[in-house]
Amino acid sequence: MEKVVIKDSGYRLKKATILRTKNLTRNEKFFEIALKDGSSLDHEPGQFIMVSLLGIGESPISVCSSPSRRDSFDLCIRAVGKVTRRLHTLKKGDEIGIRGPYGRGFPVNIITGNDLLIIAGGLGIAPLRSLITYVLDNRRDFGKVHILFGCKEPKEMLFSDELEQWSQRTDLHYACTVDRADPEWAGNVGVITTLIPGVDIEPLRTFAAVVGPPVMYTFVIKELLKKGIPKRQILLSFERNMACGNGKCGHCQIQNLYVCQDGPVFNYEQIKNLSEAF
Amino acid sequence: MEDTQYVVLKKDRFEEFIAALSSMQKLVAPVAKGFGAYAFEEVTSADPIALNYIPTILPLKKYFMPQRETLLEFTLDRRSHAEAVVEYEPLTIFGAHTCDLAGIQCLNMVFSERPKDYNYLLRKGTITLIGLECNDYCDEYASCHLVHASFPSGGYDLLFTDLGDYFMVHINTVSGDRIVRTAGLCEGAGSAHMNELRSLRDRKRTVFRNEVPIKTKLIPELFDAVFGARVWDNLNERCLACGNCTNVCPTCYCFNIKDELDLTLARGIRYRVWDSCQLEPFARVAGGINFRKERSARQRHRYYRKFRYPVDRFARFFCTGCGRCTRACMADISLKETLSELIKESEERVWKKWL
Amino acid sequence: MKKPKVGIFDFACCEGCQLQLANMGEQVLSLLGSLRVMEWREVMSETWGKKLDIAIVEGSITDPHAVERIQRIRRRASVLIAYGSCATIGGVNGMKNNFVFDEIRKYVYGDSYAFFPTEPTKAVHQVVEVDYFIHGCPVYIPEVVTVLKAALQGIPYYVPDYPVCVECKLNENVCMYDRKVTCLGPVTRAGCNSWCINNGNICYGCRGMVSNPNEKGALDVLAKYGIPTSLVVNKMNMYNKCRELDEP
Ligand SMILES: Cc1cc2nc3c(=O)[nH]c(=O)nc-3n(C[C@H](O)[C@H](O)[C@H](O)COP(=O)(O)OP(=O)(O)OC[C@H]3O[C@@H](n4cnc5c(N)ncnc54)[C@H](O)[C@@H]3O)c2cc1C
Ligand code: SF4
Ligand code: SF4
Ligand code: FES
Numbered sequence: 076m077e078k079v080v081i082k083d084s085g086y087r088l089k090k091a092t093i094l095r096t097k098n099l100t101r102n103e104k105f106f107e108i109a110l111k112d113g114s115s116l117d118h119e120p121g122q123f124i125m126v127s128l129l130g131i132g133e134s135p136i137s138v139c140s141s142p143s144r145r146d147s148f149d150l151c152i153r154a155v156g157k158v159t160r161r162l163h164t165l166k167k168g169d170e171i172g173i174r175g176p177y178g179r180g181f182p183v184n185i186i187t188g189n190d191l192l193i194i195a196g197g198l199g200i201a202p203l204r205s206l207i208t209y210v211l212d213n214r215r216d217f218g219k220v221h222i223l224f225g226c227k228e229p230k231e232m233l234f235s236d237e238l239e240q241w242s243q244r245t246d247l248h249y250a251c252t253v254d255r256a257d258p259e260w261a262g263n264v265g266v267i268t269t270l271i272p273g274v275d276i277e278p279l280r281t282f283a284a285v286v287g288p289p290v291m292y293t294f295v296i297k298e299l300l301k302k303g304i305p306k307r308q309i310l311l312s313f314e315r316n317m318a319c320g321n322g323k324c325g326h327c328q329i330q331n332l333y334v335c336q337d338g339p340v341f342n343y344e345q346i347k348n349l350s351e352a353f
Numbered sequence: 354m355e356d357t358q359y360v361v362l363k364k365d366r367f368e369e370f371i372a373a374l375s376s377m378q379k380l381v382a383p384v385a386k387g388f389g390a391y392a393f394e395e396v397t398s399a400d401p402i403a404l405n406y407i408p409t410i411l412p413l414k415k416y417f418m419p420q421r422e423t424l425l426e427f428t429l430d431r432r433s434h435a436e437a438v439v440e441y442e443p444l445t446i447f448g449a450h451t452c453d454l455a456g457i458q459c460l461n462m463v464f465s466e467r468p469k470d471y472n473y474l475l476r477k478g479t480i481t482l483i484g485l486e487c488n489d490y491c492d493e494y495a496s497c498h499l500v501h502a503s504f505p506s507g508g509y510d511l512l513f514t515d516l517g518d519y520f521m522v523h524i525n526t527v528s529g530d531r532i533v534r535t536a537g538l539c540e541g542a543g544s545a546h547m548n549e550l551r552s553l554r555d556r557k558r559t560v561f562r563n564e565v566p567i568k569t570k571l572i573p574e575l576f577d578a579v580f581g582a583r584v585w586d587n588l589n590e591r592c593l594a595c596g597n598c599t600n601v602c603p604t605c606y607c608f609n610i611k612d613e614l615d616l617t618l619a620r621g622i623r624y625r626v627w628d629s630c631q632l633e634p635f636a637r638v639a640g641g642i643n644f645r646k647e648r649s650a651r652q653r654h655r656y657y658r659k660f661r662y663p664v665d666r667f668a669r670f671f672c673t674g675c676g677r678c679t680r681a682c683m684a685d686i687s688l689k690e691t692l693s694e695l696i697k698e699s700e701e702r703v704w705k706k707w708l
Numbered sequence: 709m710k711k712p713k714v715g716i717f718d719f720a721c722c723e724g725c726q727l728q729l730a731n732m733g734e735q736v737l738s739l740l741g742s743l744r745v746m747e748w749r750e751v752m753s754e755t756w757g758k759k760l761d762i763a764i765v766e767g768s769i770t771d772p773h774a775v776e777r778i779q780r781i782r783r784r785a786s787v788l789i790a791y792g793s794c795a796t797i798g799g800v801n802g803m804k805n806n807f808v809f810d811e812i813r814k815y816v817y818g819d820s821y822a823f824f825p826t827e828p829t830k831a832v833h834q835v836v837e838v839d840y841f842i843h844g845c846p847v848y849i850p851e852v853v854t855v856l857k858a859a860l861q862g863i864p865y866y867v868p869d870y871p872v873c874v875e876c877k878l879n880e881n882v883c884m885y886d887r888k889v890t891c892l893g894p895v896t897r898a899g900c901n902s903w904c905i906n907n908g909n910i911c912y913g914c915r916g917m918v919s920n921p922n923e924k925g926a927l928d929v930l931a932k933y934g935i936p937t938s939l940v941v942n943k944m945n946m947y948n949k950c951r952e953l954d955e956p
Contacts, residue, residue, distance in 0.1 A: 084437030086424040155639040325607035331662040390882040593894045595873035632870040683885040
């Protein structure tokens with residue numbers, strides 16, 4: 076057997092260093108990360124990377140910071156299994172491997188100049204935070220911005236400081252809800268769809284960006300269509316099992332589409348007839 | 354049709370030719386495994402080669418994308434380091450049927466598509482492919498004519514056609530030419546030889562007919578109409594989700610990626626292994642949601658990945674008609690039958706619309 | 709890194725799997741070199757009785773004493789590995805559950821049977837929490853190595869949730885069904901690298917069933933080969949009887 080090193084391999088890793096971590100909830104942890112060679116990740120909002128721990132494995136994780144910050148990027152990781160649990164034990168200065176960014180994110184060129192209705196369920200706030208912070212960095216380039224956020228319980232709320240800040244801003248409209256309140260909770264109670272009828276939008280110039288657990292999509296889409304938002308302007312990000320990120324291993328397929336390359340962000344027009352999507 | 358691209362190898366020189374091939378580099382060819390089964394294995398002489406064989410248990414993909422293949426090598430000590438590698442072994446494959454050549458053509462398209470897969474492409478560059486034309490059907494499971502794989506259409510360095518007491522050899526590439534010259538056992542093909550080749554092909558055209566009652570070009574349309582067919586529910590009852598049909602398929606290339614440490618726990622590799630859309634964990638994500646929980650959905654996905662999705666992406670079918678999936682299925686799920694049932698059900702639907 | 713302390717314990721079983729451990733040979737000695745074996749009845753006499761990093765448990769739980777003993781071991785061990793089919797799925801001991809218990813006790817212990825309490829055979833995870841499963845009768849050494857490595861790395865080991873057929877095909881064996889012989893490969897979870905079939909035997913289902921087997925489909929296939937359902941059920945029960953005690 077002969078062996079050669081492949082420079083351009085799609086599986087080659089870039090080294091990256093953890094600059095800062097923060098526990099967001101019991102299960103979710105925040106990481107600020109920089110590439111070791113000092114280069115910029117150059118991602119689009121909504122794209123993901125493969126995070127690699129040698130000897131353990133890889134996981135697809137959304138980049139959750141704005142591309143306008145070039146010297147580092149953020150991840151928000153929920154501990155569920157092999158890779159993610161081990162990631163939670165890492166601290167400042169530790170090294171990880173990454174590949175990517177991968178896939179198609181939110182089409183910023185197309186949505187620039189329009190109004191935005193951003194709808195996040197639970198961990199869906201992670202990919203959307205990259206869009207939201209990008210929009211806030213370039214606030215003048217967008218029209219009205221609405222952010223709706225929902226999660227199961229108040230103590231599961233991610234990025235609560237930032238959500239608090241957003242709720243204070245006068246240049247955007249923010250609302251949130253929880254499925255189950257606790258005694259301190261004074262806000263809305265109910266599923267996220269209950270917030271949609273109340274937002275005041277001009278449907279034809281509004282793009283909706285929706286990320287959340289799979290069960291959320293059908294209901295949210297129904298409400299958005301009721302509002303009159305065109306199908307092409309409803310943007311959804313999908314999560315699937317992934318191994319390669321290169322459109323080869325087949326794990327992420329939704330019928331003829333590859334979530335890792337053609338997505339993870341799709342517009343509703345693209346996938347409305349794909350029964351494997353919902 | 355007088356052509357320098359054709360030479361003749363007399364059968365009494367076949368043994369010498371194989372010996373010459375095997376002296377150049379590792380040679381593999383179909384050999385009998387008993388119980389009517391065959392496999393590609395290393396040979397050093399013509400003796401064990403089965404010239405009259407039905408498709409092997411595993412197709413040629415096992416040489417192009419091995420069952421288990423290293424992607425990265427790494428060390429975990431303080432200065433941890435990872436390097437992307439490809440491992441390969443220069444190889445000549447003798448005796449590939451036209452369906453298996455078609456299978457490699459499919460894989461070539463997949464792994465050349467951006468982002469390119471250099472593990473596959475680099476290894477492919479070290480493999481010499483010698484085809485062997487089928488003069489007749491292998492058995493009743495084959496459906497190669499339906500997908501245009503019953504006649505040779507490239508994808509080889511040399512192609513052998515059995516014409517009685519000699520092989521007609523088509524030289525398709527420079528490296529094929531080099532082999533013929535190095536062996537020095539072939540002679541020029543005359544017009545009598547060319548006539549015999551032509552009449553074999555004419556005879557084949559009367560033997561090979563679409564094995565399923567549909568015009569090939571209408572298959573994509575058929576699949577556009579049957580996503581919700583009852584046929585899939587029937588497969589749900591029968592399929593055992595064993596993954597045999599995909600592991601033996603020449604155009605199934607799905608894989609998983611895993612890490613493994615050696616016994617020192619300080620060094621390791623990241624490797625890929627064949628995976629299958631038929632298996633329970635394939636589309637399952639954290640939290641336990643399985644996006645193809647039903648075996649019917651998995652079977653449907655398999656058929657669409659043969660007959661519909663690649664038509665958009667690569668403008669060809671990803672079934673080569675080799676019949677392996679049918680032979681390997683202990684639940685007797687037959688590709689030809691499934692297609693026929695889909696045709697029947699779609700006709701019913703058309704009628705219902707009119708009534 | 710301090711060497712993890714390991715204890716090896718046996719319950720109702722033939723101890724054949726421990727023998728595998730003792731036979732594991734050089735490849736594994738280097739791995740075991742990173743462990744400190746504190747208790748192992750088969751090879752050492754004293755018991756140690758303190759906190760363990762890893763407990764390797766062989767055998768199934770068949771009487772009230774065993775229940776207490778496994779609970780004590782669980783309390784002492786940070787990581788518990790169920791080792792061998794008797795421990796992971798109840799294994800052949802589960803066949804006891806086919807009978808009326810008093811009859812078995814009479815049969816085994818004669819007239820004094822009342823002094824020997826018995827209970828339905830249980831797999832270890834049906835009594836205490838288990839961190840790693842090493843299936844097999846006997847265990848397959850390369851898998852033992854993989855699991856021990858995972859335990860040392862502190863990461864989970866997922867037992868393949870697909871049938872033995874997958875590995876059998878990757879090994880390019882001639883399928884038993886093509887040899888007109890029935891085989892439990894299609895419903896038995898992989899991980900043994902189709903060990904038995906590679907060596908000319910059929911799969912007896914010693915590793916337990918995949919999580920979502922198509923049992924009806926499998927019975928149809930076997931029926932087609934002229935095998936009566938009762939025989940198949942017996943064959944499956946040989947190792948898998950305790951499955952009915954698992955939570956759905
Ligand atoms: C595009 C995309 C973006 C994503 N973005 C984020 C993000 O920003 N943040 C985030 O936290 N997550 C994100 N995810 C999800 C994340 O990728 C997964 O949670 C992660 O890959 C889990 O990997 P793991 O190794 O930790 O878990 P695994 O060890 O793979 O296990 C996950 C779960 O499945 C079970 N499991 C897995 N394999 C088996 C098996 N063989 N048998 C039995 N059980 C098994 C485990 O018990 C566990 O509950 C994203 C996913 C995608 C596709
Ligand atoms: S070979 Fe047959 S039983 Fe096995 S997964 Fe394929 S269709 Fe199902
Ligand atoms: S689908 Fe079946 S007949 Fe078609 S190429 Fe694959 S194994 Fe051969
Ligand atoms: S993750 Fe492999 S094809 Fe998309």
